[in-house]
Every structure is written in structure tokens, then in C-alpha cells.
Amino acid sequence: MKFVTQKSTLKCPHKGVVRNQPSQNWVTVEKQSVLVDNDPEGRDIDRCPWRGPHGIKPCGKTLKVTVGYSVFIRIDGHAVCLDNLLGFTDGVPPGFKYNVVDPAQTFVAGAA
Numbered sequence: 001m002k003f004v005t006q007k008s009t010l011k012c013p014h015k016g017v018v019r020n021q022p023s024q025n026w027v028t029v030e031k032q033s034v035l036v037d038n039d040p041e042g043r044d045i046d047r048c049p050w051r052g053p054h055g056i057k058p059c060g061k062t063l064k065v066t067v068g069y070s071v072f073i074r075i076d077g078h079a080v081c082l083d084n085l086l087g088f089t090d091g092v093p094p095g096f097k098y099n100v101v102d103p104a105q106t107f108v109a110g111a112a
Contacts (some may be wrong), residue, residue, distance in 0.1 A: 014059060
């Protein structure tokens with residue numbers, strides 16, 4: 001599984017784009033900071049087109065990651081994000097998940 005960096009593309013199921021924001025900058029891949037645990041959580045999701053009748057809410061924020069943090073690889077005590085990353089959005093009805101569409105690098109991989 002590839003490391004996820006600030007340049008990686010994460011999207012909701014409706015193709016809204018997650019705004020990555022790394023919390024560390026001393027470990028990089030191709031001059032892009034590697035994301036670590038909690039980095040993908042609480043981020044804005046831009047341009048989610050999910051619309052519908054009253055009670056429907058587009059994906060606007062990422063919620064907790066359910067899969068995708070390395071058990072073995074850490075940076076300053078924080079688990080590295082891997083490209084199998086998956087987490088819920090705040091979209092309504094509940095249950096929409098965001099994931100890595102493109103890790104944007106092919107050089108560094110790690111074990112879950």
C-alpha cells in the first residue's frame with residue numbers, strides 16, 4: 001500500500017474533493033508531506049454534488065477514518081496514512097465514505 005501525501009486525491013462517493021492538510025512536514029515523498037493519523041479527519045470536502053429533497057445534505061466534512069492507518073509505520077508517534085484509507089463523511093443520509101482515489105506517488109509503500 002502506498003503512503004498518502006498532501007498531493008494525494010481523496011474523494012467522497014459523489015466525487016467531492018477532500019482538502020488535505022498535513023500536520024507534519026519533516027517526512028516527505030517527492031517534496032510532499034506524508035499524511036499521518038488524524039490528518040484526513042475533519043477536513044472540508046469541496047464540490048460535492050449530492051443534492052436531493054429536504055433532508056439530504058451534501059458531503060461537507062470528513063469524519064473518523066475507519067481503515068487505512070499503518071499499524072507498523074509511525075512518524076513522531078502518529079501512524080502513517082496508507083492508500084486503502086476509508087472514512088465516513090457528514091453527508092445525509094449517513095453512511096457515505098471517502099477514500100483515496102489517487103495516492104499521487106508510486107515510490108513509497110508500507111504495510112498496514
